Amino acid sequence: MDRAEERRLIRRAAAGDKQAAEACIRAHQPSLYAYMLRLSGRPDVAEDIVQEAFVRVLTSLDRFDDRYRFSTWLFTIARRLYVNACQKHKPVYESDVVGGWHSSADGPESPVIDAEVHENTRDALQAALLRLPEEQREVVILFHQQDWPIALIAQHMGMPEGTVKSHLHRGRRRLRAFLEASERDTARVEEAWR
Amino acid sequence: MTDDGRKPDRRSHEEWVDELLDRRADDPESRAIFDRLRTDLDACRELASLKRATDALRRTPSAPDLTADILHSIDRRRRFLPARLRRMVTVGRVAVAAGVVFAIGVTAIARRHTPELAFTPEPSHLSTLVASSTTEARRCAKTVAAAVGTIRDDLTAPVSQVVVVSARSGDGSPRVIRYRSTSPAFDVNHHPVTVSWNASVPVVGGSGAADLGVAGWEFYGDETTAGLGRPTYASRRDGPDLIRAGLFFEFWYDPAPSMPDRFERASRDIR
Numbered sequence: 504m505d506r507a508e509e510r511r512l513i514r515r516a517a518a519g520d521k522q523a524a525e526a527c528i529r530a531h532q533p534s535l536y537a538y539m540l541r542l543s544g545r546p547d548v549a550e551d552i553v554q555e556a557f558v559r560v561l562t563s564l565d566r567f568d569d570r571y572r573f574s575t576w577l578f579t580i581a582r583r584l585y586v587n588a589c590q591k592h593k594p595v596y597e598s599d600v601v602g603g604w605h606s607s608a609d610g611p612e613s614p615v616i617d618a619e620v621h622e623n624t625r626d627a628l629q630a631a632l633l634r635l636p637e638e639q640r641e642v643v644i645l646f647h648q649q650d651w652p653i654a655l656i657a658q659h660m661g662m663p664e665g666t667v668k669s670h671l672h673r674g675r676r677r678l679r680a681f682l683e684a685s686e687r688d689t690a691r692v693e694e695a696w697r
Numbered sequence: 698m699t700d701d702g703r704k705p706d707r708r709s710h711e712e713w714v715d716e717l718l719d720r721r722a723d724d725p726e727s728r729a730i731f732d733r734l735r736t737d738l739d740a741c742r743e744l745a746s747l748k749r750a751t752d753a754l755r756r757t758p759s760a761p762d763l764t765a766d767i768l769h770s771i772d773r774r775r776r777f778l779p780a781r782l783r784r785m786v787t788v789g790r791v792a793v794a795a796g797v798v799f800a801i802g803v804t805a806i807a808r809r810h811t812p813e814l815a816f817t818p819e820p821s822h823l824s825t826l827v828a829s830s831t832t833e834a835r836r837c838a839k840t841v842a843a844a845v846g847t848i849r850d851d852l853t854a855p856v857s858q859v860v861v862v863s864a865r866s867g868d869g870s871p872r873v874i875r876y877r878s879t880s881p882a883f884d885v886n887h888h889p890v891t892v893s894w895n896a897s898v899p900v901v902g903g904s905g906a907a908d909l910g911v912a913g914w915e916f917y918g919d920e921t922t923a924g925l926g927r928p929t930y931a932s933r934r935d936g937p938d939l940i941r942a943g944l945f946f947e948f949w950y951d952p953a954p955s956m957p958d959r960f961e962r963a964s965r966d967i968r
Contacts, residue, residue: 521768524768524771525764525768528763528764528767528768529764532760532762532763532764533757533760534757536758536760536761536763537757537758537760540758540760541754541758546761550761550763553760553763554763554766554767554770557763557767558767558770558771558774561767561771562771562774628753628754631750643751643754644754647751647754647755648754648755648757652720653719668715668719671719672715675718675747675750675751676747678750678751679746679747679749679750682749682750682753683746
């Protein structure tokens with residue numbers, strides 16, 4: 504969807520046009536869900552946040568400044584909701600909370616989390632992402648999954664571009680290291696089963 | 698120096714890889730970087746593994762369709778009203794807000810220009826009240842203390858509260874019982890202070906049941922509230938009905954403090 508079409512849709516949605524609102528949702532839902540899922544590691548959290556973010560954004564479209572991209576605004580609201588949800592759940596360290604709620608994978612609960620991640624998600628990429636520190640994970644997702652430029656990520660996360668780059672470089676290398684370790688583990692398991 | 702006279706670029710192969718993956722380099726620059734890395738096996742391996750890791754991120758997971766749920770939630774918040782209706786709601790809200798602001802403004806202006814329109818009564822000067830009542834209070838306290846002493850002697854049952862009916866004279870001469878009602882207040886330093894005022898009840902004859910019956914005076918006192926803001930009053934009535942006499946006494950001792958030392962409540966049923 505190009506910029507002009509997006510503006511038209513938003514104007515119609517702001518005027519109460521349900522079909523325009525529906526088109527906005529359909530256009531941005533997959534990318535927002537992917538971002539939230541990769542960030543949180545939990546489909547239920549991702550669904551809740553995507554739904555709430557759209558409701559908030561679409562009920563306050565009259566405050567939308569069309570000099571900016573709708574997606575940037577939507578992702579900012581979603582990120583705020585996610586941060587609030589993390590703060591709300593911070594003291595909880597139960598086994599059903601997969602590492603997405605923790606920023607560090609070096610704590611004593613790491614083996615438990617790792618085991619659950621491997622067992623429940625069966626997704627090496629997600630497991631590797633969840634082992635990254637929160638900020639590195641978000642920068643890597645926004646840059647490589649959402650194709651956001653570094654300047655926009657810096658604005659979105661409220662940090663200097665140099666810090667974003669540093670998070671990006673470290674995060675990318677750690678992600679690669681975790682993925683390779685995971686592949687080695689998988690190969691060892693397969694070998695054992697043969 | 699290089700062959701073409703430029704300074705050699707001493708960046709590590711990791712930095713070159715980052716530059717490529719960060720999408721900072723344009724096409725010719727990218728080609729130059731590839732040419733430079735081609736001869737470095739470690740660099741090639743690094744680039745390939747990082748590319749594989751980041752490419753995996755581009756495979757977006759399948760998303761559930763939440764459109765209906767979102768629209769339903771928005772519907773519940775009445776977002777999709779017809780434009781005309783929404784305009785009416787907005788105009789209504791603005792009108793109510795403007796009305797409230799206008800009323801507050803008018804009130805403020807009115808109070809500024811005509812202070813007598815104040816909606817709350819001006820507080821009395823506490824010092825004036827206390828000063829004017831001190832002398833009277835001392836005199837009253839002495840009278841009432843005497844009356845209480847007299848009546849205490851007349852009681853047979855043990856009492857938890859001092860029971861006072863009236864001054865017992867027995868000589869048939871007119872008497873005046875002074876009593877005081879009180880109401881709580883605060884001084885300028887927010888210390889609790891009791892502001893009092895005086896009232897008097899004339900009594901003819903003695904204060905025993907028979908004497909009161911003869912005199913025909915009945916004292917009404919609300920046992921729960923009299924003395925705290927409402928002066929007790931007395932009225933005359935005839936007949937052999939139950940006569941309830943109740944008075945509320947308060948004693949100020951010398952030197953008179955600004956607050957009562959003690960509050961004694963008195964009541965008694967008389968037949």
